[in-house]
Amino acid sequence: MSDEELAKDLGLLSALTIGIGTMIGAGIFVLPGVAASTAGPVVILSFVIGGLIAMVNALSVSELGTAMPKAGGGYYYVNRALGPLFGSIAGLGDWMGLAFASAFYSIGFGQYLATLISMPSVLFLTDIQVGALIAGAVFVGVNYIGAKETGGVQTVIVTILLAILALFAVQGWLSFDLATLLGDGGAAPFGYGAILPGTALVFVSFLGYAKIATVAEELKNPGRNLPLAIIGSVVIVTVLYAILVSIMLGVVPWVDLSQSAPLTQATQVAFPSGLAGIAVTIVTLGALLATASSANASILASARINFAMGRDRIVTNWLNEIHPSYATPYRSILVTGAMIVVFIALLGQDIEVLAKAASVLHLVVYALMNAALIVFRETDPEYEPAFRVPLYPITPILGMILSLGLLAFVGQRELLLSAAFVVAALVWYFAYARRRADRQGLLGRHILSRGEVLPSSVVDAAATVAPNGSGADTDGPTTMVALSNPRTEHSLVTLAAALAKHDDGRLLATHVIQVPDQTSLAAAAERRERISETSEKLLTDARADAEALGVPVETRTILSHQGIGEVFDAAREHDVDRLIMGHRGTRLAGGRAEGRLDELIHQLPCDVLVLDERGFDPSEILLPTAGGHSSELSAEVARALQETADANVSVLHVTDDVETGREFLEEWVAEHGLDEVDLLVETGDVETAIGDAAIGRTLIIVGATERGLLSRIIGGSLNLSVLDAVDTSVLLAERPHARSIRERLLG
Amino acid sequence: MSLLDHIVVPVADETDAAVTAAVLTSHLSEIKHITVVHVIEKGGGVVDKAPMEKRESDAREFFLAVESRLGDEVMVERRLEFGTNVAETIVDVALDVSATAIAFCPRGGNRFARLLSGDTAARLVTDPKLPVVSLHAVDEARLSSNDSTRARSTGGGE
Numbered sequence: 001m002s003d004e005e006l007a008k009d010l011g012l013l014s015a016l017t018i019g020i021g022t023m024i025g026a027g028i029f030v031l032p033g034v035a036a037s038t039a040g041p042v043v044i045l046s047f048v049i050g051g052l053i054a055m056v057n058a059l060s061v062s063e064l065g066t067a068m069p070k071a072g073g074g075y076y077y078v079n080r081a082l083g084p085l086f087g088s089i090a091g092l093g094d095w096m097g098l099a100f101a102s103a104f105y106s107i108g109f110g111q112y113l114a115t116l117i118s119m120p121s122v123l124f125l126t127d128i129q130v131g132a133l134i135a136g137a138v139f140v141g142v143n144y145i146g147a148k149e150t151g152g153v154q155t156v157i158v159t160i161l162l163a164i165l166a167l168f169a170v171q172g173w174l175s176f177d178l179a180t181l182l183g184d185g186g187a188a189p190f191g192y193g194a195i196l197p198g199t200a201l202v203f204v205s206f207l208g209y210a211k212i213a214t215v216a217e218e219l220k221n222p223g224r225n226l227p228l229a230i231i232g233s234v235v236i237v238t239v240l241y242a243i244l245v246s247i248m249l250g251v252v253p254w255v256d257l258s259q260s261a262p263l264t265q266a267t268q269v270a271f272p273s274g275l276a277g278i279a280v281t282i283v284t285l286g287a288l289l290a291t292a293s294s295a296n297a298s299i300l301a302s303a304r305i306n307f308a309m310g311r312d313r314i315v316t317n318w319l320n321e322i323h324p325s326y327a328t329p330y331r332s333i334l335v336t337g338a339m340i341v342v343f344i345a346l347l348g349q350d351i352e353v354l355a356k357a358a359s360v361l362h363l364v365v366y367a368l369m370n371a372a373l374i375v376f377r378e379t380d381p382e383y384e385p386a387f388r389v390p391l392y393p394i395t396p397i398l399g400m401i402l403s404l405g406l407l408a409f410v411g412q413r414e415l416l417l418s419a420a421f422v423v424a425a426l427v428w429y430f431a432y433a434r435r436r437a438d439r440q441g442l443l444g445r446h447i448l449s450r451g452e453v454l455p456s457s458v459v460d461a462a463a464t465v466a467p468n469g470s471g472a473d474t475d476g477p478t479t480m481v482a483l484s485n486p487r488t489e490h491s492l493v494t495l496a497a498a499l500a501k502h503d504d505g506r507l508l509a510t511h512v513i514q515v516p517d518q519t520s521l522a523a524a525a526e527r528r529e530r531i532s533e534t535s536e537k538l539l540t541d542a543r544a545d546a547e548a549l550g551v552p553v554e555t556r557t558i559l560s561h562q563g564i565g566e567v568f569d570a571a572r573e574h575d576v577d578r579l580i581m582g583h584r585g586t587r588l589a590g591g592r593a594e595g596r597l598d599e600l601i602h603q604l605p606c607d608v609l610v611l612d613e614r615g616f617d618p619s620e621i622l623l624p625t626a627g628g629h630s631s632e633l634s635a636e637v638a639r640a641l642q643e644t645a646d647a648n649v650s651v652l653h654v655t656d657d658v659e660t661g662r663e664f665l666e667e668w669v670a671e672h673g674l675d676e677v678d679l680l681v682e683t684g685d686v687e688t689a690i691g692d693a694a695i696g697r698t699l700i701i702v703g704a705t706e707r708g709l710l711s712r713i714i715g716g717s718l719n720l721s722v723l724d725a726v727d728t729s730v731l732l733a734e735r736p737h738a739r740s741i742r743e744r745l746l747g
Numbered sequence: 748m749s750l751l752d753h754i755v756v757p758v759a760d761e762t763d764a765a766v767t768a769a770v771l772t773s774h775l776s777e778i779k780h781i782t783v784v785h786v787i788e789k790g791g792g793v794v795d796k797a798p799m800e801k802r803e804s805d806a807r808e809f810f811l812a813v814e815s816r817l818g819d820e821v822m823v824e825r826r827l828e829f830g831t832n833v834a835e836t837i838v839d840v841a842l843d844v845s846a847t848a849i850a851f852c853p854r855g856g857n858r859f860a861r862l863l864s865g866d867t868a869a870r871l872v873t874d875p876k877l878p879v880v881s882l883h884a885v886d887e888a889r890l891s892s893n894d895s896t897r898a899r900s901t902g903g904g905e
Contacts, residue, residue, distance in 0.1 A: 007799060007829045014792045071798040146796035154793055215794050300794050307798040322805055324760040328796045
């Protein structure tokens with residue numbers, strides 16, 4: 001079996017049981033009593049409608065999940081499509097929603113536990129809350145340690161649960177009485193208007209299907225299994241809820257149904273007295289198992305969402321460190337655990353609040369997810385889901401309407417809570433995440449790229465909320481500066497910022513730390529500690545220098561093992577248009593294989609500029625040219641420095657004949673858009689001419705006239721003696737050849 | 748051919764990787780080839796304990812920690828594996844690459860922690876299919892203050 005197959009070990013059955021196992025705990029064991037008391041027998045319809053709303057959303061989740069089988073689920077899609085502003089709402093909403101749901105499941109657990117063992121009440125906490133707190137602590141502890149589960153555990157749990165429920169259904173059916181179901185007040189004692197508020201209350205029973213999407217990266221054949229598991233689990237639980245709640249209400253009149261342990265009560269009534277005791281115990285154990293498995297799945301899913309958010313820098317990645325012994329994301333689990341405990345302690349006396357808070361937050365996420373689906377379909381040419389929702393765009397629009405519409409029925413308190421939450425998420429985004437997040441959403445990019453045809457208010461709004469970690473200027477070119485020495489930081493950043501400013505681009509300042517190739521650990525570790533301090537200082541300085549010039553800047557530390565190779569990789573990864581490095585920085589590759597270095601240099605990721613150690617002063621620029629490929633680049637750089645740094649540029653051409661030389665230069669200057677430059681034509685030895693012209697000038701820009709000039713200078717095999725002899729700073733410029741790949745192939 | 752000619756070195760985390768590499772430096776004269784293995788434990792049909800992408804990117808750091816310290820002296824190869832049984836997977840890799848031995852630093856930890864995290868060390872040395880070398884304890888003097896603190900905290904259990 002390949003690694004890929006071993007890494008993805010969740011089959012259809014496992015995925016289905018994740019969905020069913022998460023959902024079934026709440027709907028059957030916890031909520032029927034509470035829900036029936038608010039809606040009467042029509043609560044059965046509340047469950048069915050909840051299932052239908054869940055189904056519409058499940059279709060959308062399936063499509064998004066097959067297009068992007070990534071950890072994080074709903075958050076990931078929303079962030080990609082709508083950007084980190086909505087990503088913050090979706091991610092924090094999903095996370096809080098799961099914490100509320102876990103608190104709710106824990107309370108459900110506590111309610112059934114209290115029927116088995118009498119728990120004490122402590123301070124302001126009821127016996128149920130005490131049980132729930134213990135349960136919550138155990139669930140968190142189990143996930144912290146990551147107790148080893150083996151394949152099939154979840155399947156066994158779900159099978160046991162289904163068996164218990166089947167047992168109850170059969171026996172309950174025998175005691176079922178339509179008159180009991182309809183009771184004195186008829187099917188709808190509170191009117192049919194009570195159905196939708198009922199749905200809002202029980203919607204928490206349907207939150208499990210989206211958990212499947214948060215572990216999509218672990219699914220075998222996600223294109224097939226993900227939609228089957230998501231849609232299948234919604235269908236199965238909806239049918240189960242409708243049947244079992246009907247039976248429950250046909251056994252115990254809705255007015256009498258227990259608020260805390262409805263299924264034990266119904267079992268007590270349905271089973272003949274001799275068997276009732278043992279049946280109640282079995283059902284109670286089933287309830288404990290069901291609520292525990294729901295809470296467990298929610299805590300696991302929340303760590304996935306944290307991971308995805310940390311990767312996009314919406315929360316700190318500190319949360320996502322893996323425990324060295326237990327291999328669990330222990331910090332994330334502890335923080336989520338702390339929230340669960342707080343929710344149980346503060347809100348646990350009213351299970352409705354927990355249930356609705358969880359539902360509301362998830363509904364907000366679902367609405368955003370449906371919007372994300374539309375954005376993907378409309379703006380992303382590479383979006384290729386294996387499963388497509390039927391009736392597009394009706395399905396996602398309906399999903400949005402239903403999700404937001406249901407919010408109207410949750411009640412004012414929960415609605416205020418969720419409004420407060422959305423505000424908090426926005427504050428979080430603008431105060432924390434916006435500066436860090438570096439990926440703009442598809443929608444924002446789409447709007448900004450169509451600035452001319454869209455109303456300016458829309459474009460302005462998109463620009464205002466765009467992340468400025470980098471995404472705000474994704475359309476502008478990126479200049480990357482690779483720093484390795486504090487002494488040259490200022491020169492390099494000033495040069496880089498001047499160029500970035502010229503083309504309205506942004507600056508990516510990187511500190512390249514070469515992980516030393518020493519065998520002595522002591523020296524290595526010591527050096528690394530020292531370097532990480534300098535790194536921070538260096539990048540802070542770089543940021544200040546760039547910001548002084550008004551250029552948006554982003555910083556990164558690159559831990560490098562192969563030196564320049566990683567620098568080039570980083571340049572490719574960040575889609576950099578221009579890389580600036582110091583002369584010493586190019587020697588990062590040090591004593592490593594020369595062959596590899598050569599190969600690297602022949603595959604430049606972008607324009608490369610190398611500045612020597614003599615500082616950067618662009619006031620008097622000398623630009624020697626003989627035409628050629630890279631002289632385009634040196635002309636561009638000179639032009640940029642003319643504009644942003646008031647540089648005086650002199651162009652030098654060395655030739656045998658002054659007249660043709662002047663013609664050549666005039667043509668070349670015009671061709672490259674250089675105005676107001678001094679033209680110098682010299683005859684004789686090239687190096688002497690350059691050396692003479694350099695006197696009194698502050699910077700020489702040398703375009704590599706042949707491919708590989710740079711590589712030979714960097715590799716140390718070519719020394720232009722004149723460049724070493726002059727006092728003037730030298731900037732080498734090389735532009736990659738489009739044909740270099742073909743050349744490499746053909747030798 | 749020496750016992751340490753081609754060793755398979757399992758690493759569990761970054762400290763483990765750094766410490767193991769440090770210990771191996773004193774044996775480099777005998778070693779020609781090191782295959783570094785990190786096993787991501789799978790349940791075989793249950794949701795992973797941690798996001799897989801995170802585990803994979805961490806694994807690359809562990810490999811780098813060994814390569815950066817030993818890569819210039821001997822050939823270092825990486826193997827990222829997935830398996831339901833960490834010890835078995837390590838042995839499978841060793842047999843697969845025809846290693847001469849498996850060499851590892853016991854990570855210590857009290858019995859309870861070992862029980863909870865699955866005592867891979869004990870499983871490796873029980874019924875071995877090839878020589879298993881338990882490397883000597885870390886020489887504290889060779890570690891930086893930072894690494895020795897980390898080494899101690901790992902050694903003392905969590």
